[in-house]
Amino acid sequence: MEVGSTSSISGMSDLLVVNELKVWYPIRKLFSIVGYVKAVDGVSFTVREGEVVAIVGESGCGKTTLAKAVTGLVPITSGNIIFEGVDITRLPGRTIREWYSRKVGLIQQDPYGAMPPFMTIRAILGEPLKIHRIGREAYGKEVYTALTDVGLTPPEDYVNKYPHMLSGGQLQRVAIARALILRPKLVLADEPVSMLDASLRVEILSLINELRVKYGLAIIYITHDLATAKYFSDRIVVMYAGQLVEIGNAKDIIKKAMHPYTEALINVIPDPDPRNRLIIRKTLTGEPPNLVRPPPGCRLVPRCPYVMEKCRTVEPPMIKVNELRFVKCWLYGS
Amino acid sequence: MSSAIAIRRTMLRHKSLLAGTSIITAFIFISIYAVVGIPYSEAVRMWNTLDYWEDNPKLAFPSWLNAFLSKKLPETVILSSTDGGVKVRQLLPFGGGVYIRVEISFNYEYDDFPSEVVLRLYASNLRTALVSLTWIKPDGGEFIVYEETISSEYRYYSISADRRFQTQYIKYVTEKLGESPSYDISPEIALFANEGRSILSPDTKEVLKGRYRAVLIFRSSNSEADVDVKLSIYGKVFGLVGTDHKRRDLWLAVIWGTPIALAFGVIASVVTVFLEMIVAALSAWYGGLVDHLIQRINDVMLVLPFLPILLMISYFYRLTIWTLLIVVVVLSIFGSGIKVYRAMFLQIKEMPYIEAARAYGASNSRIVFRYMIPKVLPTSIPNIVLSVPSYVFLEAVLALLGVGDPAAITWGKVLEEAFTGGAVYRGYYHWILAPSLCLVVMALGFALIGFTLDKIFNPKLREV
Known part of the structure; x- marks a missing residue:
């Protein structure tokens, strides 16, 4: 499947290729496995060097599992994750720890929970350096640089503090510093601003973007908020019920959503214009499908306003609209 | 400097901590006095040589x-x-x-x-x-x-x-x-x-x-x-705490019993709690087969009665006070403590900061020792302090049952001799009271510290 592989067009090389990735969580009863939660069910996309890809979808659609799979934190059922030409699903755990974990950074959603409460900021930032045996003499300097990079200046004021002494925004900056301290190529930002105060969100996203430019990072930005995805990312990948439903350039997707689900997501972006306040917007009814036993056809069938007979029985393929645009919907092909 | 002030302030706020610390400090000074003043081997030799005490009265009151x-x-x-x-x-x-x-x-x-x-x-x-x-x-x-x-x-x-x-x-x-x-x-x-x-x-x-x-x-x-x-x-009176039936000055037993009791209690409780935590953390972190194995061993050990096994071991092997310590620690590691800590670790295991640590490449042992154990350490410190007296008492109980080092000078040993010597029914109360008061006061000291620390480390308990 050639989905999303657009390296020939941009001229940039693919940093990460995710191919037909499946992450199924087994449901155990007594001694046997009675079924699987298909949290990620056949996902393919690519991330090029220096690119920001937003993965957008509602709660429970598998975004976080996808992020964990890409970071190497959950066992993969099938498929490949190819990073710099190396299939990490075939690597032994030790190599993942020693090589891959240096190349990929993770920024989590909850800045309070993401910090070991018993360590000082210096120790927290020093941990990745210690684990990857980055020289003692460089250690202090790296920590200070990292703190300066994320705008916690002067760093001396922060290094001896404990996480509970900092605010959520400051902690998220520390988390970003920690994700970047090993100079990774790819950063997974798993809803990095959704737990922060609204006033801080743009600030933190701008900071991530600034650092992306400075260090030439590729970023996978996971969010349920299309508005920030539009502001922040080059490309958007829309995820629904464990599958990707639409891939395209951020601008194109926001301008004209093709998939009914994307359309619904765009419809719920808050509109700042007070004249539109009385307009009742179209929202999807119903619930996302059960991921243990997903419906045979398109997974959006119960909620889709354009549902056709074909949708109920045959699962739509990823349909290529143009070189950059893919959509998984029968409306755009036979 | 600031931490010294903080400690002082905490002490003043919690009078019980002050009292407990004073008691334990006093015992520590007595221990230092004993260890510096009379070397252990010398003390044991003295204690077990009857000629040394020939000028003392038998069973004299203080x-x-x-x-x-x-x-x-x-x-x-x-x-x-x-x-x-x-x-x-x-x-x-x-x-x-x-x-x-x-x-x-x-x-x-x-x-x-x-x-x-x-x-x-x-x-x-x-x-x-x-x-x-x-x-x-x-x-x-x-x-x-x-x-x-x-x-x-x-x-x-x-x-x-x-x-x-x-x-x-x-x-x-x-x-x-x-x-x-x-x-x-x-x-x-x-x-x-x-x-x-x-x-x-x-x-x-x-x-x-x-x-x-x-x-x-x-x-x-x-x-x-x-x-x-x-x-x-x-005469009928002697020294600060009187003498026993072999004319021995009980003061020696009181002062040399102190470092032994402190060492036995503190080592047993610290080592036991740490090993419990390590085993529980490994069990929770690795899960699966490792978890099953550890938990089943634990279940078996939970059912086995502690005291009879200890008595049996003491019949087969000659125990000194330190081998007794090892046996006690080994037998106490497996128990309900592991279950409690495992439950805590299962919760901690899912915390985002552990996930972050795995993402930046922390190894399993690093996660267990650097990320999981330090998280529960503060809550277990009161437990460590509170379980010290129970081990001190355990040593006394074992001595009373005739298990333990026959040469060692412990409070329990004195109690045992007082018991076999019929001290209570013959009216030699000092013989029983000297070691028992030491045991009780030491237990009180640790209890005061432990309960106060519990209040400080687990503030939710404060209101209850």
Whole structure:
């Protein structure tokens, strides 16, 4: 499947290729496995060097599992994750720890929970350096640089503090510093601003973007908020019920959503214009499908306003609209 | 500097912490005093050598008891031919041997009779010798207590145990007063009582105060012979905490029991809690087969009774106090503690910061030791402190059951001897109270600290 592989067009090389990735969580009863939660069910996309890809979808659609799979934190059922030409699903755990974990950074959603409460900021930032045996003499300097990079200046004021002494925004900056301290190529930002105060969100996203430019990072930005995805990312990948439903350039997707689900997501972006306040917007009814036993056809069938007979029985393929645009919907092909 | 101030402030806020810390600090000072003052091997040797204690009274009460009594109990008086005595040595004419007269005189001003009177003779160069002891009371009454031919260099003669003298004396009193006494006059009473009618009843007998004289006559055919005398009039009070049935000063047991109890309790509780935490963390972190294995072993160990196994081990192997410590630790690791910590670790395992650590490449052992254990450490510190006294008590209980180091000087060992010596029913309360009070006060100290720390570390408990 050639989905999303657009390296020939941009001229940039693919940093990460995710191919037909499946992450199924087994449901155990007594001694046997009675079924699987298909949290990620056949996902393919690519991330090029220096690119920001937003993965957008509602709660429970598998975004976080996808992020964990890409970071190497959950066992993969099938498929490949190819990073710099190396299939990490075939690597032994030790190599993942020693090589891959240096190349990929993770920024989590909850800045309070993401910090070991018993360590000082210096120790927290020093941990990745210690684990990857980055020289003692460089250690202090790296920590200070990292703190300066994320705008916690002067760093001396922060290094001896404990996480509970900092605010959520400051902690998220520390988390970003920690994700970047090993100079990774790819950063997974798993809803990095959704737990922060609204006033801080743009600030933190701008900071991530600034650092992306400075260090030439590729970023996978996971969010349920299309508005920030539009502001922040080059490309958007829309995820629904464990599958990707639409891939395209951020601008194109926001301008004209093709998939009914994307359309619904765009419809719920808050509109700042007070004249539109009385307009009742179209929202999807119903619930996302059960991921243990997903419906045979398109997974959006119960909620889709354009549902056709074909949708109920045959699962739509990823349909290529143009070189950059893919959509998984029968409306755009036979 | 700021942490010192913080500690002081916490101390002042929580008076119980201050009290507990003072108690434990006092015990620590006693331990240092014991360890520095008397090396352990020396202390053990002293404790188990009976000769060392021969100048102490048996089962004496603490001296300070006299401050609360109207009738003063006697202290011990040790007299000898060189100290408090006058020795005259005469050679008999025509090579007839030697005549030695030792006169010992002393004042006896106590209100009660001594507990025991013992005469020790240290002779030299004798083939045989005739020895006699004459006792002269302050009122001039005098009688021969003892007469014997000796042939050994060392002669231990307990007047208190001399039945012959006792019967003779009772006969003598009966003749003198024309009435026989209503009880068996013991030799100590015979030696020190006023020989009026008051001696006839145990309720009216009284001490004759004044200057006593004991005269020892020694005659040997060998003119080279010589003799030294030690007359021990054992009192009824001794030292700060009294003595036991082997004349040993219980003070030694109290001060050397302290470092042993502290070391045993602290090591056992710290090591046990840490090992429990490590095993629980490994169980929770690795999950699966490892978890199953550890939990099943734990379940089995939970069911097995602790004390019978320990007793059985003690019957098969000779345990010293430190091997006992190891056995106790090994048997206590597996237990409900592992279940509790495992539950905590299962929760911690899912925390985002662990996920972050895995994402930046932390190894399994690093996650267990650097990320999981430090998280529960603060909540377990009160537990560590609170379980110290239970191990100290455990040691005492085991000593009472006869398990443990027979040579070690522990509070439990003293209690065991007091118990077998029938201390309570014979009224020697100090023998039981000295070690028990130490145990209770130490437990109190740790409990005060532990409960306060619990309040500080787990503030949710504060309101309950």
